[in-house]
Amino acid sequence: MEAFLSFFETMPAWQKLAWVFACLSVSWVLEAAVPLITLDYKKWKHAGVNLIFLSTSLVINLLFTIATAGVFIWAAEYNIGLLYWIELPVWAELLLAVMLLDFLAQWVAHYLLHKVKWMWKFHLVHHSDTKVDATTGTRHHPGDYVIREVFALLGVILFGIPLAFYIFYRIATILFTYVTHANITVPMWIDRPLSYIFITPNIHKFHHHFERPWTDSNYGNIFSIWDRLFGTLVYDDPRKVRYGVDVLSDELDENIAYQFKVPFDKTVKTDY
Numbered sequence: 001m002e003a004f005l006s007f008f009e010t011m012p013a014w015q016k017l018a019w020v021f022a023c024l025s026v027s028w029v030l031e032a033a034v035p036l037i038t039l040d041y042k043k044w045k046h047a048g049v050n051l052i053f054l055s056t057s058l059v060i061n062l063l064f065t066i067a068t069a070g071v072f073i074w075a076a077e078y079n080i081g082l083l084y085w086i087e088l089p090v091w092a093e094l095l096l097a098v099m100l101l102d103f104l105a106q107w108v109a110h111y112l113l114h115k116v117k118w119m120w121k122f123h124l125v126h127h128s129d130t131k132v133d134a135t136t137g138t139r140h141h142p143g144d145y146v147i148r149e150v151f152a153l154l155g156v157i158l159f160g161i162p163l164a165f166y167i168f169y170r171i172a173t174i175l176f177t178y179v180t181h182a183n184i185t186v187p188m189w190i191d192r193p194l195s196y197i198f199i200t201p202n203i204h205k206f207h208h209h210f211e212r213p214w215t216d217s218n219y220g221n222i223f224s225i226w227d228r229l230f231g232t233l234v235y236d237d238p239r240k241v242r243y244g245v246d247v248l249s250d251e252l253d254e255n256i257a258y259q260f261k262v263p264f265d266k267t268v269k270t271d272y
Helices: 002-009 013-033 043-067 069-078 090-115 117-127 134-138 142-159 163-181 188-195 201-207 225-229 256-264
Strands: none
Touching (some): 013 163, 043 134, 043 256, 090 163, 117 256, 188 201
């Protein structure tokens, strides 16, 4: 277990980036082999738009990594956070760390991105994609991504997350993000049993429906237990979903300049 954790603790940046593109590449292969629906679009053009958002997220992630490098050392030195106050086997602490981070940095942050008006304006950009595929997982306005990073940092401090645990969590998050957004068919006999614990491709598609109540459901990223616990889970045939968001024009979903300005556009009305 020590060697396993050491691998993540010393994982260089190039390996993390390689993991991002490996997950994306595998998702693209699956989309070609077993598509959920036929998307009428230029795949590379659509990917180019979403990868621009990925580039801004990578820059923000790098800045947060540099700015918060001392947080892990500080927490370990002064035993700050939940995991420093309890004694469990290492594997159990790792599982608990991933679950706690998934709850706070994913479910809670995501829930607030839908319920707080100024946050929702940033998050609209993610939902404005009318052709949801694996690259949609990278489509986050910089303001949206900063909010997520702040919640992740808060989780590190509150729960006393060691660096190796945190990197493992981020690696798992990347995998789930791409797979759950991917335009792939997952047989119900596979998807449904998995859905009792994990967020599956069929579950997450409902979150990308163009109108409520489905838009305000399935907030989880790795575990579905949070949505089950708080009554926000929807499970049905994902082919019923229509992608996009009802307060933005579908025709502008690939207009980069427009999408970056959406959070600051006062003509964009929301009910929050």
